[in-house]
Amino acid sequence: MNLRQETRDHTRPLGARGRRTKTLIGTGLVMTVLGSLVGGGASAGAASSAGASAAGASASATRSAAVSPAPKKRRIDRARPVFSNPTKITNPLFPISKLDHVIQLGEDAGESLRVEIALLPKTRTIKWRGKGVETVVSQFIAYLDGRVAETAVDYFAQADDGSVWYFGEKVSNYEDGVIANHEGSWLAGRDGRPGMIMPADPKVGDVYRPENIPGFVFEEVTVKAINKTVAGPRGPVQGAIRVQERLMDGTTESKVFAPGYGEFRAEAADELVKLAVAVPIDAQRGSAPGELRVLYRGATKIFNAVPSKDWAGISARLESMTAAWDTYRAGDIPTLLESQMTAALEGLSGAVGAETPGPARQAAIEVxxxxxxxxxxxxxxxxxDFDRLDLWGRQLIVDSAAGDRGGVAGDIAVLKTIRARVAHTLGK
Incomplete structure (x- = not known):
């Protein structure tokens, strides 16, 4: 799922990073890692989640008493779904098979939260009740303050009545750049039944369970409002719904799902994340504006120029980038992306003005x-995604130079995860 209780409960990778022993890793190793990723030599797999899942089930069982489930008569997910063409997902409120890439931005307990959701070019057949159900496969990455907190692979299928069902997830929770556990992982058939994640035609008062293995994984959703209009990346979006989601420990989240986007907004006591942009629904015709090319190419040139300490030249390039941004932002652009770029440029301006090489390179990466x-x-x-591989390669160089062992480990994990999204294009 797009916003996870596991991320809040189990992963705080940033607080521990400074306590790790710092180790300097050479740039040669950085390039070796990048070469193996692009060349296909690195594995994108993680350790088996079976043992960790069982451990997570035991821990979760102690919290299950906090759940107060809705009366059975209100639930709309109790009939057994039929899956004749399960990977053709046409439900407008959960169009996972039509969303190539989604970016969500927000905050979690005072830390910046970024989520990337990507459709993978493959399916997985999962055996349930003696039959194989082919599922759509989606990849999830969550970052807290720019560091990987969680990765996951999720499985979805649409039933013949138009409802979408959740068939499980393989989760990796990270601490200090390395996998700490796989809590939250589950698979329909092996661990229990799939859960309805979106009804075909939701109505106020409907109750359903995206995760429905009490004592193991549990989420219960109640529809609170329908036919809402929400502010999208490029204008109003009609037909959204608002739901309340009750989790295993009894806490609740408020979520909004919008046609063409799926999960659009999620809010809990200490967390708020909103959809920033999604494609293809927000794709624009034609080539990218020249101002954008000035920005992202300028950032890489500043990154490359920092070791020369030519601060006058770097400042001049930054001025041209700032002018390009002022021109571009005057148009109709996604609000959350605008805020992100403004903050990134301010950070770069401060680091360049202070003539500090490490912070300047980090700020260039953010721009x-x-x-x-x-x-x-x-x-x-x-x-x-290939450019993101380049970006994380640069992050790896920065963290290596700083002797940040946890940062380096997390950078490599992200590189492997992104590589899984583009592996099918290699060699073509």
Whole structure:
């Protein structure tokens, strides 16, 4: 799922990073890692989640008493679904098979939260009740303050009545850049039944369970409002619904789902995340505006120029980038992406003004990433992901130079995860 209780409960990778022993890793190793990723030599797999899932089930069982489920008569997910063409997902409120890439931005307990959701070019057949159900496969990455907190692979299928069902997830929770556990992982058939994640025609008062293995994984959703209009990346979006989701520990989240986008907004006591941009629904015709090219290319040139300490030249390039941004932002652009780029440029301006090489390179990376989020509207997703491999390679160089062992480990994990999104294009 797009916003996870596991991320809040189990992963705080940033607080521990400074306590790790710092180790300097050479740039040669950085390039070796990048070469193996692009060349296909690195594995994108993680350790088996079976043991960790069982451990997570035991821990979760102690919290199950906090759940107060709705009366059975209100639930609309009790009939056994039939799956004749399960990967053709046409439900407008959960169009996962038509969303090539989604970016969500927000905050979690005072830390910046970024989520990337990507459709993978494969399906997985999951055996349930003696039959194989082919599922759509989606990849999830969550970052807290720019560091990987969680990755997951999720499985979805649409039933013949138009409802969408959740068939499980393989979760990796990270601490200090390495996998700490796989809590939250489950698979329909092996661990229990699939859960309805979106009805075909939701109505106020409907209750359903996206995760429905009490004592193991549990989420119960109640529809609170329908036919809402919400502010989208490029204008109003009609036909949205608002739901309340009750989790295993009894806490609740408020979520909005919008046609063409799916999960649009999620809010809990200490967390708020909103959809920033999604493609192809927010894709723009034509080539990218020249101002965007000035921004993201300028960021890479500043990154490359920092070791020379030519601060006058770097400042001049930054001025041209700022002018390009002022021109571009005057148009109709996604609000959250605008805020992200503005903050990134302010950070770069401060680091360049202070003439501090490490912070300047880090800030250039952040401007580069903000630029790629805008370019997602104009370029094919694999092209953006290859640029993201380059971005994380640069992050790896920065963390290596700083002797940040946890940062390096997390960078490599992200590189492997992104590589899984583009592996099918290699060699073509």
């Amino acid at each position: 580069y990433g903000a630029g790629l989020d805008f370019l997602l509207q104009y370029r094919r997703v694999p092209a953006i």
